[in-house]
Amino acid sequence: MARIVRPMIVDKAKNLPLVGSRSKCLGVRESGPYADIDVDSSEIVAVNRKGLSVSESWRSLPGHLIPEHLDDGHNGASGKNMAVFVHGTGGFVEGQVAVGLELCFKIGTASAGNLCPVVAVPVTQYQLDLATTRADWVIDES
Amino acid sequence: MQPPKPTIDPLYLDYALLQLRRHYLLIDGKDDDEMEQVEEELTALWENLSEAQRQSLNGMGSDLNWIRRGGELSSKGPTSTDVSEQDVADLDRAELTRDWHAILHYLRICAPILLPESVAHIRATCYHELGLDLVAKVFDNFAATIPNQRQTSEV
Numbered sequence: 619m620a621r622i623v624r625p626m627i628v629d630k631a632k633n634l635p636l637v638g639s640r641s642k643c644l645g646v647r648e649s650g651p652y653a654d655i656d657v658d659s660s661e662i663v664a665v666n667r668k669g670l671s672v673s674e675s676w677r678s679l680p681g682h683l684i685p686e687h688l689d690d691g692h693n694g695a696s697g698k699n700m701a702v703f704v705h706g707t708g709g710f711v712e713g714q715v716a717v718g719l720e721l722c723f724k725i726g727t728a729s730a731g732n733l734c735p736v737v738a739v740p741v742t743q744y745q746l747d748l749a750t751t752r753a754d755w756v757i758d759e760s
Numbered sequence: 761m762q763p764p765k766p767t768i769d770p771l772y773l774d775y776a777l778l779q780l781r782r783h784y785l786l787i788d789g790k791d792d793d794e795m796e797q798v799e800e801e802l803t804a805l806w807e808n809l810s811e812a813q814r815q816s817l818n819g820m821g822s823d824l825n826w827i828r829r830g831g832e833l834s835s836k837g838p839t840s841t842d843v844s845e846q847d848v849a850d851l852d853r854a855e856l857t858r859d860w861h862a863i864l865h866y867l868r869i870c871a872p873i874l875l876p877e878s879v880a881h882i883r884a885t886c887y888h889e890l891g892l893d894l895v896a897k898v899f900d901n902f903a904a905t906i907p908n909q910r911q912t913s914e915v
Binding site: 640641651652679680681682683686687688689690691692693694695696698 | 761779782786791796797799800802803806814815817818819820821822824825826833834835836837838865868869871
């Protein structure tokens with residue numbers, strides 16, 4: 619199973635990522651100008667490599683996506699109320715990550731990708747599949 | 761880490777100005793639709809930046825963080841004991857050759873042994889010389905707010 623990294627807003631009571639459909643949460647934006655996925659008129663998510671953004675390492679991210687407490691004077695870290703969450707072990711390789719979810723690389727890179735639905739499912743199912751992974755994300759800022 | 765030699769093109773400038781806009785939103789405590797829009801645009805631009813541009817622009821982000829901390833150093837950054845003679849020599853050489861990106865880079869390393877007003881003035885000069893006057897103004901304005909305690913004590 620791939621090791622994937624995603625800085626997200628922390629639910630401080632549980633030290634787990636905040637589930638939601640806003641940016642920097644564990645969940646995708648379903649509509650609007652910054653939608654993470656394509657959804658058809660039947661509320662089915664398209665299987666087209668779009669999904670929840672993840673990366674191989676937080677160090678390759680723009681400063682606003684890196685938690686501010688990690689600012690080392692060079693990396694511009696300035697994300698508010700965030701922590702770096704890691705899911706899984708091993709390499710950053712395409713394939714299944716959790717039930718109903720697989721890692722697909724973004725175009726032109728093997729160090730950033732999306733957590734996508736394996737098959738076309740209702741958007742509510744996809745959001746539930748993502749939320750179900752919540753307990754498996756751990757804070758790892760190494 | 762070597763100093764970056766980024767190309768300052770429209771993409772770089774767009775990112776720099778958006779980053780500056782976000783800096784002001786953070787100062788105002790905004791976490792609204794505009795912040796989301798700015799961050800989404802930053803993320804989209806990031807995909808097309810070169811490694812050197814990314815390093816340079818994240819460095820600028822750390823410089824702006826320093827302003828929002830009131831000139832305090834970052835907890836994960838270098839301390840005065842981390843600054844070597846070589847680092848100081850590298851900064852001096854960059855200043856002599858007027859290599860603005862290198863000055864900014866070595867300043868981030870040497871900042872713990874410099875006065876905040878010096879850091880602010882030098883950063884303002886560098887950003888001005890790089891054609892980023894709006895960013896330079898942030899550091900000029902900050903320098904003006906730092907009481908010059910040395911002059912006060914001399915009087």
